[in-house]
Amino acid sequence: MTATTAPAPPAPPAGKAPPAGRRPRSRTGASGWTPWLYLLPALAVLGALLVYPVYQLGLISFLEYTQAQVSGGEPTSFQGLGNYTALFTDPQFRQVLLATVVFAAACVAGTLVVGCTLAVLLTRVRALPRLALMLAALGAWATPAVTGSTVWVFLFDADFGPVNRLLGLGDFSWTYGRYSAFALVLLEVVWCSFPFVMVTVYAGIRAVPTEVLEAAALDGASQWRIWRSVTAPLLRPILAVVTIQSVIWDFKVFTQIYVMTNGGGIAGQNLVLNVYAYQKAFASSQYSLGAAIGVVMLLLLLAVTLVYLRILRRQGEEL
Secondary structure: OOOOOOOOOOOOOOOOOOOOOOOOOOOOOOOOOHHHHHHHHHHHHHHHHHHHHHHHHHHHHOEOOOHHHHOOOOOOOEOOOHHHHHHHOOHHHHHHHHHHHHHHHHHHHHHHHHHHHHHHHHOOOOHHHHHHHHHHHHHHHHOOHHHHHHHHHHHOOOOOOHHHHHHOOOOOOOOOOHHHHHHHHHHHHHHHHHHHHHHHHHHHHHOOOHHHHHHHHHOOOOHHHHHHHHHHHHOHHHHHHHHHHHHHHHHOOOHHHHHHOOOOOHHHOOOOHHHHHHHHHHHOOOHHHHHHHHHHHHHHHHHHHHHHHHHHHHHHHHO
């Protein structure tokens, strides 16, 4: 007597959704939570190093936090938006905010222009000049900000600097005037920032298929047209990264301004937000105002980053 086997259950129709309450599983049997489990250690570290300090910064900005509280005393009162109201009604803060935005925009533009130009130049020169330029750029990038700022101050010194002698400017002081001091700091910021843009964009250019560039050249396109219409669109993700990184770095410039203008220039004429926050928090012991400035800077950087990413996304959809 032979045993009969039970018929197999009918297969569900193609395209039918799985039963309600059952999570679909991948072919390897991993659930949707598996990637988050791998990311959990990194998220925990980021939460400890980023989220908690930002929370404390925001909390202090709503309190009356002075030297007494730093020494262990309890915050005296909850200020609400009082610190932010005091900031935005202060004419000096509005002036410093405008100066920071203009200065950061000029630094970002200068860094991108110099970095992208030298990245294209690296693709046109031979191996030995390319190696020399890369080593010189990486040397500028590796120089500490304090050291680089001190060297630039010496180079443009009114009495002993070689730049004034070469240009025949006599005893002209670059750090005395407001605009000349900002220009000097801008040059130093671009000098120590362009290597990152140059190396990153150069790596992106080398990854562009040569067939595409050769086809554009055969069609009669100039080098500028090839860069604007072919290379730059292909490098859009890389340009987005270096632009956002430059915005964050240049908006938070502190060391160059503090060292080269001796704490913000004569009568605070060269203050930027980071130096202004330092003066409020540590020089005047108004830590709540310094924290409020930090929150304003954080929100401005987030807004600029989101707007820039949205513009890039729209441009990508139009292509």
